[in-house]
Amino acid sequence: MADPFPQDRAHSTVALVLAGGRGGRLSPLTDARSKPAVPIAGQYRLIDVVLSNLANSALRDVWIVEQYRPFTLNQHLAGGRPWDLDGTRHGMRLLPPAEGRTEEGFAAGNGHALHQQIPLLESFGADTVVVLSADQLYQFDLRPALERHHSRGSELTMVTTETNDDPSRFGVVQVDGHDVVTRYDHKPDAPQGRLVASEIFIYDVAALAEVTRHLTAERGDPDGDSLGDYGDSILPHFVEHRRTHAYRMEGYWRDVGTIEAYYTAHMELLDGTGLDLDRPGWPLVTNPKHAPPAWIDTQATVSASLVTSGGRILGEVEHSVIGPGVVVEPGARVSHSVLLGDCVIPAGAVLESVIADVGAAIPPGRSGGPRRGQGDITVLVPADRGPNSSDETTGH
Structure with a gap:
């Protein structure tokens, strides 16, 4: 089969944004649009935060995994132009649901969605993939985290943060004195500590491929449907069997996957304790709706x-x-x-x-x-x- 990508290996890191979930906890705001397309802070969309962090971190290969109600999201993305990601060989790529599968190729969870993209990552020649969600608010330079990932020989780096919210909503992480992840509990009933995964994961592509293929073979599931949520399948396997480290994110971070958290994020913005919309050198970029001044x-x-x-x-x-x-x-x-x-x-x-x-x-x-x-x-x-x-x- 012909290689679907130009053979330019200048960039070996791909950012994979998982933007296909229904976002049921944000209903009714997600009843008529995908979660990444939900407006935030007046003129922005949720997906603007992750895309701005990637663009400001000088990552040029950004792939958007889509699924639920992608039309409005695609209108907003405009091929990546607002973030200067509309290149020919490198830039934004939209990944629709896989063809030839039931339910129009919809993934059975984010672990399954990640498994579906591995052949494309290998074909592209990526050696590192940064997997991110689109429902967190933060400002984070990925370059130091990537440098640490490579210098330590990590096969997985979990970007972690301390949360003031209920940690049972997240993946709770335990680390030793050398930042080795010793335990990962996905949404535990009795969380041990407040250190959680920020939903930014840096994987070695070869290791990710080996792990997902091992898990699917062990389960007799070559399509990967049984992988479900990667917090229940892929991440625990990495922690137990692969070189997995933590990298701490400092500063503001908030998951806005619920109505209460979404509302709180706006109140924090108004209080001056939330996302810094005017941070020097780190603009939050959007594809604005053109309108006269207020x-x-x-x-x-x-x-x-x-x-x-x-x-x-x-x-x-x-x-x-x-x-x-x-x-x-x-x-x-x-x-x-x-x-x-x-x-x-x-x-x-x-x-x-x-x-x-x-x-x-x-x-x-x-x-x-x-x-x-x-x-x-x-x-x-x-x-x-x-x-x-x-x-x-x-x-x-």
Whole structure:
């Protein structure tokens, strides 16, 4: 079979972004779009964070593994142009579900998705693959981690961080005094410590191929469906049998895979304790929706808020994120809320602790309340959103 890639081996590291999950814990925000396409911080999308980190780390071969509702995501990615990843021999590559499989080639988990890409990585000539998710917020230069990975002869490097959240939501990592990973527990009921995997994994491609082929052969499953989540299959095997090290990420990190975490990330952004949108030398890049500058009327009151281009504020906005095309009418009040875009807050409406999706129907009167803990976030969606609706058709 002919090699599908140009034989240019100048770059031997591939970044593989797993961007195909349904993101059920972020429902209803993911009912009409893939999780990486969910808006964040007004004008951005979740996938902008991982792509900006990769581009700022000078990684040029970035492959996006897609699956669930990819159309809106592909519109936003624009072939990689916003991140200067639209090269001919190197750049962004979109990897749709594998052909010839049931359910249109959908992977049975991220471990299975990783297994599916190994032949392409080998064909490309990659010796290192960085596997990343698209639902974490952080700013991290991968180059020192890659250098350490190679200098130590690691077959897997787990980028780790300390979390203040419930560690049972993540992969909990134990390390010795030499940063060797001695234990990995995927979402344990009784976590030992707060050191967790940040969902950035650096693999030696040859070792990854050997491990996945060993596991699939042992299970009599050449297609790899049984690999499921790599936290339950691939990672434990590496820790037990392969040279596996940890590399600590310092600074802000937050997984935004749940509604509560997504809301909290926005409140941290407004408090100045979250993602640094204006970090010198490390821009957060997006493919923006073109809109005129935001308009703040003379009768408006705005405090401690982010107002995106295209917004029109005539009422009161406090400690909130206002997305593009949002109109806050006179006599309306928005507090501690996240409005994703293209909705009208009518006169007399009061929003508190609310997430309003793009095009959401905002009722008159009060929505939400002063409590902002788990389960106390009100999410509003478009009135016509049914089980088969999608923003794939509108391009939001």
